[in-house]
Amino acid sequence: MSFINYASREINCKIVYYGPGLCGKTTNLQYVYQKTAADAKGKMISLATETERTLFFDFLPLALGEIRGFKTRFHLYTVPGQVFYDASRKLILKGVDGVVFVADSQEERYDANIESLDNLRFNLAEQGYDLDKIPYIVQYNKRDLPNAMSVEEMRVDLNPTGVPEFEACAATGEGVFETLKAVAKLILIDLKRG
């Protein structure tokens, strides 16, 4: 749920990166943080364990620029991917405007992807959202790994509805901004519809 502030002429939107543990959600945000100009980003916050696993969320505020005199801000969040942090994942989905599902392309993580996607759909429904009706993007991450499945194979279960999808390697940054731009664009188009 975006927040439109006529007083300060700002519009704030929330994007959530979802996906199984170690799929690269935090890495996506870290890359965006590294490559964004200092005046367009805020501080990146990571609530993580000592072993750098996301415990609650990562948060990165971005200011994209102005549309019709309104400053456009996007707040990027990741969820903790590990299965047992489900209660935290639900909280982070509150008020979401757009979702990026980061899939791990490695063959041995395929079941984890499917489980996470089911979990996303279920948790969104609990908050009153329908995954098929909100701005939503699929990212196939870790394309550089030798054990990566083909996108054609992954698409069958992970993108049956044919939403915009991107191949990525978040560690090197490939596909990261393409994914972010696509979801931001879908959110703005959604806002335009009202």
Add this chain to the structure above:
Amino acid sequence: MASPQMVMYDEEFRQINIVIEKLLREANAKVIFLVDKNGQLISGVGEVERFDTTSLASLTAGNIAATGGLAKLIGEKEFSILFHEGEKDNLHISIVGGRVILVVLFDNRSSLGLVRLRVKKASDELTIIFDGLMQKAEEKEKSGTTDFPFAEITDDDIDNLFS
């Protein structure tokens, strides 16, 4: 959508700032923030430039969401007040009108008792303003007289953001 669009207009923004500026003085606080439950900063008064307000807003909302989850687990609706005590500075966090979060940062020039007392009074005033704001937004939506600037944006406008 799960909940209605959060909108803020000039008039209500001024009214809200009057209330929290008064609270800042009366509670002898350093900074006061109002944050949407989704983590978006609504307004802030006092020594705001000393703090990373965006991060504070996001973490406060996360904090409220986490304690709200705890409350539900033990059969409570929510914990409406949180208090964090530091060596020098303290945070008093409360939920206003079930919808927004009021954050008061204060040091030893004030006291928890004083802050609680003043927050209670200010909360009642803020609740009335936010109720009115919600009603106004709903009426505007129903009558179709929204002055929402995004209705007229073009694909080019959107593309330009990323150029």
